[in-house]
Amino acid sequence: MADGYPLRLVPSPSEPAGPALPSEGLQLALRAAFGRPCQVTASGRDALARILTYLRLQASDEVWIDTTTCARYLAISPCVTATVSKFCRFAHGPGSRTAAVLVIHDWGVPNPRLPSLKDYCRARGLPLIEDAAHAFASVDAVGRRMGTVGDFALFSLPKFFPIRQGGLAIGLSSRESSSEPAVQEAERALAGWLPRWQEIAAARRERWHTLDAAVREVGLESALRLPRGVAPSLYLLRTPRQFATITGLRQAGIETGPDQYTGTVFLPCHQQVRSEDMARIVAAVSEAAGS
Numbered sequence: 001m002a003d004g005y006p007l008r009l010v011p012s013p014s015e016p017a018g019p020a021l022p023s024e025g026l027q028l029a030l031r032a033a034f035g036r037p038c039q040v041t042a043s044g045r046d047a048l049a050r051i052l053t054y055l056r057l058q059a060s061d062e063v064w065i066d067t068t069t070c071a072r073y074l075a076i077s078p079c080v081t082a083t084v085s086k087f088c089r090f091a092h093g094p095g096s097r098t099a100a101v102l103v104i105h106d107w108g109v110p111n112p113r114l115p116s117l118k119d120y121c122r123a124r125g126l127p128l129i130e131d132a133a134h135a136f137a138s139v140d141a142v143g144r145r146m147g148t149v150g151d152f153a154l155f156s157l158p159k160f161f162p163i164r165q166g167g168l169a170i171g172l173s174s175r176e177s178s179s180e181p182a183v184q185e186a187e188r189a190l191a192g193w194l195p196r197w198q199e200i201a202a203a204r205r206e207r208w209h210t211l212d213a214a215v216r217e218v219g220l221e222s223a224l225r226l227p228r229g230v231a232p233s234l235y236l237l238r239t240p241r242q243f244a245t246i247t248g249l250r251q252a253g254i255e256t257g258p259d260q261y262t263g264t265v266f267l268p269c270h271q272q273v274r275s276e277d278m279a280r281i282v283a284a285v286s287e288a289a290g291s
């Protein structure tokens with residue numbers, strides 16, 4: 001996601017107002033949330049690479065990638081496909097070389113095929129990895145927190161918290177404190193922000209619904225439903241005027257995408273979006289819709 005816009009798709013890093021968790025408290029809180037040991041990593045990509053390293057995949061193996069929106073090729077985050085490609089191949093369906101399944105929860109919305117893919121993996125003894133990079137605080141229809149269903153999971157912290165960098169690898173045993181500066185910084189920032197996760201999740205849902213009401217007034221809608229319990233990473237606007245809308249948003253200083261044709265536009269709906277930002281987003285969307 002590009003930098004350089006006053007309003008970004010992810011929150012800008014900031015210091016938490018409240019008290020931070022003590023360092024052993026951070027591991028305990030993460031274990032309580034995800035029910036398993038977990039490693040703080042330098043990024044979501046780093047978390048995925050650590051999981052794939054642990055799995056000892058061969059170059060000719062395939063990772064089957066499935067996403068909430070059934071996205072393929074260009075619409076799957078290139079940082080995911082590039083990371084997998086450092087280890088082995090990836091595919092959009094099962095095959096004779098399938099060695100692991102990677103389930104992406106697009107934009108925080110639980111992948112509806114997670115239960116069936118879990119059964120598929122269990123029947124074949126394959127590892128199931130949840131890419132919950134965008135889904136830190138999301139739970140599915142039966143109340144399971146995303147990241148707790150697969151054998152492994154990864155999160156990207158800046159997509160939810162106002163943190164500069166960092167990720168989590170769930171299912172890998174926690175290590176002694178890391179000497180990597182990026183990990184130390186992520187741990188410090190997460191210890192400050194983790195106690196506020198529910199408040200952040202509620203703020204995101206509230207902004208998503210405000211945007212949804214406004215875009216419906218101009219005859220548009222979200223490409224994704226927001227089920228109860230889901231904390232979205234962004235609002236995925238469906239529009240026949242994708243590129244006009246993207247141009248208008250960028251001119252208004254709002255980070256957006258994607259640059260390839262999908263018939264959708266990313267709108268920020270994180271906790272730092274203020275009412276005046278919301279007005280600018282809605283004005284750009286309405287103008288493009290009417291033009």
Ligand SMILES: Cc1ncc(COP(=O)(O)O)c(C=O)c1O
Binds near residue numbers: 001043044157
């Ligand atoms: C679905 C998905 N997984 C993983 C990542 C990697 O996260 P990070 O940017 O923290 O490396 C991203 C980043 O955009 C992503 O969109």
